[in-house]
Amino acid sequence: MKDEFVVIPKATISRLPLYFRVLSELDHVGVTIVSSEEMATKVGITSSQLRKDLSYFGGLGIRGTGYDVSYLLAKIKEILGMNQRRRLAIIGAGKLGTALAGYGGFLQHGLEVKALFDIDETKIGWKFGEIGVYHISELKRRKKEFSLDIATIAVPAAAAQQVAEMAVEVGFNAIWNFAPVRLEVPESVYVRNEDLVVGVLILSHHLTRINQ
Amino acid sequence: MKDEFVVIPKATISRLPLYFRVLSELDHVGVTIVSSEEMATKVGITSSQLRKDLSYFGGLGIRGTGYDVSYLLAKIKEILGMNQRRRLAIIGAGKLGTALAGYGGFLQHGLEVKALFDIDETKIGWKFGEIGVYHISELKRRKKEFSLDIATIAVPAAAAQQVAEMAVEVGFNAIWNFAPVRLEVPESVYVRNEDLVVGVLILSHHLTRINQ
């Protein structure tokens, strides 16, 4: 691999979580060595793409043998920042917000939902397991208290921009946005849009192509 | 636009839902004409990209003027198959499944959740508004009854492959998969993976790049 200013393609980064998942499974089952071919099949891509992706991070494999599962897993965890625990705030304690709060899959990825926020007084004080619901006005205070890293926006579209501004205001620089709007935030803040309707509409488009 | 075998880029298709959304808003507010520049800003891309995307579907705009909002909206609806109503089955009546069932945003996109399925006998017979919970064994029958088009998989990872096979078996050829696994299905079946953890891990990666 060439050193110095290797720019890692966005497309590569977006596949790392998939690699992580496959490696976790292999590790769990006790597999210690895996070939690019086998891994790639599980992920649903070509082996050369997998090798190319990994090559951006240096020689992670062993020629003639494959990749050491636990070593590669550790590397990918590091790259994805899964060593440091990420603490999520979920703003919006509606159906989606509470569903996310209840999702058990986060923990094994180093992610933890620490607090829910809402504007609706009747919801304040509720508990979802360990996770409490606080008034949105407490965002700043609770961010400090729980060392929150990521603001998850799970409010109606009309309120999303305002909520995003509050999140930025109190110091979040990562936003996970489930509202179907493009958020206007400072450049330094990273926004990831998780627009469910987009996904299903693409599916719908494919149905029209298939059915006739 | 050149005719005959114009292949529409996947990237273009994936942006159409965003255009749809912006156009819907404009239409709702009574705007009748919009320029590529204005639309693109709202979507967060460049105007030339927007024009390029639309050009794949023929001359949809008016030079010197812009795009007719309702005409373009109708066109995009057509392309995305939003004319035909899509009926969703949600398999897995857990937190995620019921949250999806309760989401109000589908209807305005021509999507409708018609039935929930689960294997847990205690859940059978529940009603979420109009939407009933049926035993998974009724999938085939209810698919016919409700003309279900899209199978939404909202079950634990371990069960997902099996559920996908059932869905394929009873005739679904579009699967919206929320389980964090790569599904093995016949080529003719279109699968859209909606892996939430992938999104937040990419976010996590960006946090590591930003913080130091």
Place this chain on the structure above:
DNA sequence: ATGGTCTTGTGAAAAAAGTCACAAGGATTT
């Protein structure tokens, strides 16, 4: 050691996606 068999790592080529810049047209004003 040596030879054979693996599988990685990676330049080079190809394909896909995105950007630029401007001619082509349509609307409006004079």
Place this chain on the structure above:
DNA sequence: AAATCCTTGTGACTTTTTTCACAAGACCAT
């Protein structure tokens, strides 16, 4: 009806991503 002002549509170019194919090791058997 000519001149001017717009904004689209698009060919050419650039950048990004993917694929190809093979040299460079690493392990294993003899």
